[in-house]
Amino acid sequence: MATMTVIPKKKTKKVPAKGMMDNVMQQFSIAADYIDLHPNIRKILSITNNEIIVNFPVKMDNGEVEIFTGYRVQHNNALGPYKGGLRYHPTVDIDAARALAMWMTWKTSLAGLPYGGGKGGIQLDPSKYSKGELERITRRFTFALADNIGPEHDIPAPDVNTNSQTMAWIADTYMSMRPPAERTANQHVVTGKPEGSGGLEGRDRATGYGVFLNIKFWSEKNNQSIKDKKFIVQGFGNVGFWAAHFLEKEGAKMAAVQDAFGSIENQNGITVEDLFNYSKANNGSIVDFPEAETLDSKHFFATDCDICIPAALGNQITKDNAATIKATLIAEGANGPTNVEGEQILLKRNIAIIPDILCNSGGVVGSYFEWLQNRNGELWQFDEVIAKLDKKMKESFNKVFEYAQREGLDMRTAAYCIAIQRIEKAYIQRGIFP
Known part of the structure; x- marks a missing residue:
């Protein structure tokens, strides 16, 4: 049986910043200072909502059992479900997942999507495992993580060393764990799936x-x-x-x-x-x-x-x-x-x-289109997808470029300011649950 540790919000403050986390926090602080972000909202956005660590066994092709460690960090969901990729790489750890989850929060907010930010993966080198082993690792990870993801809660996607096949295994495992009547309704638990399994035409590019x-x-x-x-x-x-x-x-x-x-x-x-x-x-x-x-x-x-x-x-x-x-x-x-x-x-x-939260946001915009397609039972054609992507990306670029020109800022700081202000507005309008 997999062991699970959920690190509560109040404990994340005690973890010293380092590496990529130090980088994203510095970027956040520069923008937060510039827009004079409300101190209470700054406290909330400076930490993660949830950090899930799962250790799980998988039987290898030679019959031996190997233990893997998987991560899923959910940074913020003020604007909607957590959204972000799963990567398979030796550098995956809790610090990297925290930083990447935070970047996803800014990325989805900047793009104007109804999402928050999450990220995770497994610490491994996939080149050292067979396809069958990777499938078993992926399915076992999904089983261990299943209560913490969902189509309206946290929606993973491909990232470094994962692809549409990985997402198909996750979707199939997750749907198999749901009651029969609910299985097809949970197809959009992940995005970046193969086209024949609910994927979006053009999502790969x-x-x-x-x-x-x-x-x-x-x-x-x-x-x-x-x-x-x-x-x-x-x-x-x-x-x-x-x-x-x-x-x-x-x-x-x-x-x-x-x-x-x-x-x-x-x-x-x-x-x-x-x-x-x-x-x-x-x-x-x-x-x-x-x-x-x-x-x-x-x-x-x-x-x-x-x-x-x-x-x-x-x-x-x-x-x-x-x-x-x-x-x-x-x-x-x-x-x-x-x-x-x-x-x-x-x-x-x-x-x-x-900056990354603008430049590579085409992936999460495409994921949003796939999520909508699955949710609404629709089938979008490639030309339609590309046209929608062109429009959305141009809107985001112009917004950042014009803000940077108007305020005399570099494009990263401008992008952060826009992204953070959208989240700040949501908190101000809704208030903070006591």
Whole structure:
């Protein structure tokens, strides 16, 4: 039987901030100070609502049992159900989940969605397990977590090293645990499912497409063309690939790529589709791609380019490498890829940053569309989805850009101010339960 620990709200204050949590708290404080956030609401938003840790056993293919630790942090639900991804990665811990959950709260609020923020996952390296083992791990995690998620309470989605297949296993396990009459009504317990299992057409590319759209909107505002611009991508997974795909279609050139295995460069351009096919045939690695040269990973961010897209993990751009970046625009495809010290250096160098809570919000907007589709028993066509995504992303970008221009702020602080003020308004209107 799985063991579960629910850490109550009052205890989270005693956990010292570190890593990504320290980063997101600094970002929050900058915006909260600027808008003079009400002290009581500041206290509420500074901590998480719930933190769930589950330890559960799974039988491996060789018959041995391995114990896994899974996390789900629910930061805030003032605007609606908790929403956020589940990642499978060795770096997953309670601190990372707290930070990512908080970022989701700001992201969903900024996008104007009826959601709060949550995040979680399992601390493991999925490359070390078979597909059958990953299915059993996922289903056992869902069983352990089932009382803490739900289509109107907390709605997970794919994240690093999870995908539509992972979501299908979660949905099937969760629905199997409900009474027969309620099973199909709970299909929207997760988003990012395969199209044949209630998924949304185009959801696979929504995050990367959103990154591309934000780059396009920024370029238009600055009277620039994407055509012939050079870009580099850190992380060639779902987000990095689709962002690169759409940029290439606009005439931009991919000059360098970095993944967990190594880095490559070709200043004449790396064909996105060719690299994608190569990595699929090479166990997901871009290393030794014949149309590019090997690049020292330590110098990846110093590569000559116009646009840099960090689309991997958090805290990648720091004081140690920010001064070497040659790009004039950073488009954050990952969550928290730039820490506060790194950002200060970039801003002093007049390098623009499209912040994560705006830049990669296409994924959660797509998730919202899927959730609505399932909830209402509808079936949306691809063209309709893309048109809705275009409209929603443009509204968000314009809102942030105009606020930043009007107030003389960087785009991250502007985005945070807008997101936090929406939540503050909800608390002021409703009051706080005694």
